[in-house]
Structures are given as C-alpha cells and as structure tokens.
Amino acid sequence: MLIDDITIAVRAGDGGKGAVRFNKNLHQYGPVGGSGGKGGSIYFIGSSDLGILRNYRYKKVFAADNGGDGRGQSRDGTDGKDLTLSVPMGTTIENLTNGATYDIITLGKPVLVARGGIGGRGNFHFRSSTNTRPKQFEYGKPGQHYSLRLSLKLIADIGLVGLPNAGKTSLLNELTRARAKVGNYEFTTLEPNLGTFGELVLADIPGLIEGASRGKGLGTKFLQHIERTRTLFHLISAESDDPVRDYRTVRAELGAYARGLTEKEEHVLLSKSDTKDASDLEKKIASLRNLNPNVTAFSIHDPERMRAIRQKLATIEARKRGAV
Ligand SMILES: Nc1nc2c(ncn2[C@@H]2O[C@H](COP(=O)(O)OP(=O)(O)OP(=O)(O)O)[C@@H](O)[C@H]2O)c(=O)[nH]1
Ligand SMILES: [Mg+2]
DSSP: OOOOEEEEEEEOOOOOOOOOOBOOOGGGOSBOOOOOOOOOOEEEEEESOTTGGGGGSSOOEEEOOOOOOOOSTTOOOOOOOOEEEEEETTEEEEETTTOOEEEEOSBTOOEEEEOOOOOOOOGGGGOOSSOSSOOOOOOOOOOOEEEEEEEEOOOOSEEEEESTTSSHHHHHHHHSSOOOOOOSSTTOOOSOEEEEETTEEEEEOOOOOTTGGGTOTTOSGGGGGGTTOSEEEEEEETTOSOHHHHHHHHHHHHHHHOHHHHTSEEEEEEEOGGGSOHHHHHHHHHHHHTTOSOEEEOOTTOHHHHHHHHHHHHHHHHHHHHHO
16 A cells, blocks of 8 residues: 555754863863753655655654763763655655645755754853853753654656546556556556656556545545646546546546646547447547547557557657756
8 A cells, every 4th residue: 555645743852951060170270061962853855765655654753863961071962863754756744833844856855854952052151251160051952843744746747547447557557667457347546556658757546436526436535646747648438438428527526626637738538449430439539629629549459549649758758858
C-alpha cells in the first residue's frame, strides 16, 4: 500500500545551559563558564523512493539531539546533531502548529522545518569591570516542536484518467517500462502507477465512477496525485455505448474534486479502437469532438495508431524541454 498521507511530530533539540565556573589559576582569576551548544534542527529532504513515507507509519515522534551544557575553561557545549528526514519528491509538509507549508520538489536539498534552540550564555559572557565574578548564566532556548502532516502529491507530467476498464494501465505499460497489473474487471488499479516516456512522467490512477467524489468506488482521494500534472489523457473505451456520457461522468468527478483539474490541458483518447468498425469509431469520435476537439482513437494492438500517440507524447516532451 502506498502511504501518501500521514501525521507526525518533530522536536528540534533544546539549547544547552550556560556554565558558571571560575578559573582556579590564581594568576588568571575570573569567570570561565562556557555557553551551551545549539539544539539540533530538523530538516526534510526529497527522495526518489515514492514509498518512503512508510518510515513514518509506526514511529511518530522524531527528535533531534539537545545541545550540550557549557563547561569550564570557557569551553562551549557541543551542538546537538541535526536530524534529516527523507520524504518522497512531491511531498507537501503542512505545519499543523503554525500553518506554514513546504513543497519538497527537488532531490537532495534539505529544507529546515524545525529550528533547534540556541544555547544559553555562560558566566564568562557576563563579566565586566564592575562584575568580575559574575554568577549569571542562561538556560538554552527550547527547540521548536511541531505537528506535521506529510501528504504526497506525485510529480508527473501527464495523468491518465477515465472510467474503470478504459485501458489506462494498458496504455501506461505500452508506452513506458511499467509492468503494472491489467485486468478485465473494474478497479484493477488500486493505487497510482508511474512510468516514464523519455523525460515525461506518466501517472496512471484508479478508475473513477459516478459518485466517486461522494465516496463511491475507490473515491477521489488519489486525484491528489494528478493535481500537479499539466496534462490529462482522458481515456474512453470505444466499447462503450455512450462515450459522451462516460466523458461527462469523469469530468463531473474531476470538477467536484478540484476545479483546477478540469482546467488542465486535456487529450481525449478513444481506446480499444480494434473492437469497433470504422463507421462506429467515426461516429463516436465525432460525438466526442463536440466536447473537446482534441480526440484520437487508438488501440494497444494497432501499431500505427500507437505511433500517433507516441508522436503526441514526443510533442509534449519537446515542449517540456523548451520550457526548462
Ligand atoms: N481489445 C482491447 N482491449 C484492451 C485494450 N487496452 C486494454 N484492453 C483490455 O481492457 C481491460 C482493462 O484494461 P486496464 O488497462 O486494466 O484498464 P484500466 O483503465 O487501467 O482499469 P482500472 O484500473 O480498473 O481503472 C483489460 O482486459 C485489457 O486487456 C485495447 O486497446 N484493445
Ligand atoms: Mg488500471
């Protein structure tokens, strides 16, 4: 099971206490209490392991080390070690304590989320001409403690959407090196599959049915994984007796989840074209063109039509390369 939504607690380390010490050497009389070390901070870093949120399933509290207390001979306490937690690329971290959010969208660049407390000053820092034997010191400041919600929104360029059985996973497998499960029944796909076509990442998600936004079928929670895609491939089976109804059903569920999903660039793909004769296909394509002029029929068993789909992807890929 892909873990994509989890809440944890993080505790940055407290700063160490400042020391009160005096030099025992009679020739160099005076305060020599060092300051406390800094508490360790908590960082998050992007990982290419999409399943890595599993690390947070059972253990829920993650703490960095406290800073050490100050010592004599003006030696400061040691700094607490920082703690760096890995999350999949595409994770949004929501700080439930203060409302801040962070998007982890690059690999290997640590993002500071909870800061360790600074150490308190030792008596050495309180010396002055009028106070040559100070007894003052400070406690370290506490580290930041937060409750964090980690939710994964996959980073893909193209999302495959459609009713169950429309052929989404079959298309993903055909276009990419993915070998995800295909089945002649509804809801074969239970969690998102990813594949790459050149520089493009394709996300295949479970099928949507009417009422999914109200919890029917597998619901719409997994739609979070296509929120970041720029483009949708909307698959409609040529075997359907009413492709327009199928189209509208899926669009309604996308819109009910988030309006942004219906505003994405959409390519309508009439799948399983091998199952119908030319005139039936033409009729279905024409009816869909009234809703979106960008309609292409294909079958995974028809190499020529698959070439046209690959060409489409190559164009999208070229655009992506131009954009970066
Ligand atoms: N004839 C024909 N069958 C196809 C084609 N593409 C997929 N299928 C079949 O259609 C069925 C459903 O395919 P899937 O790829 O699992 O469909 P899906 O849209 O991923 O389905 P869910 O994961 O349940 O939403 C399988 O039995 C496939 O073998 C095609 O181009 N032609
Ligand atoms: Mg599937």
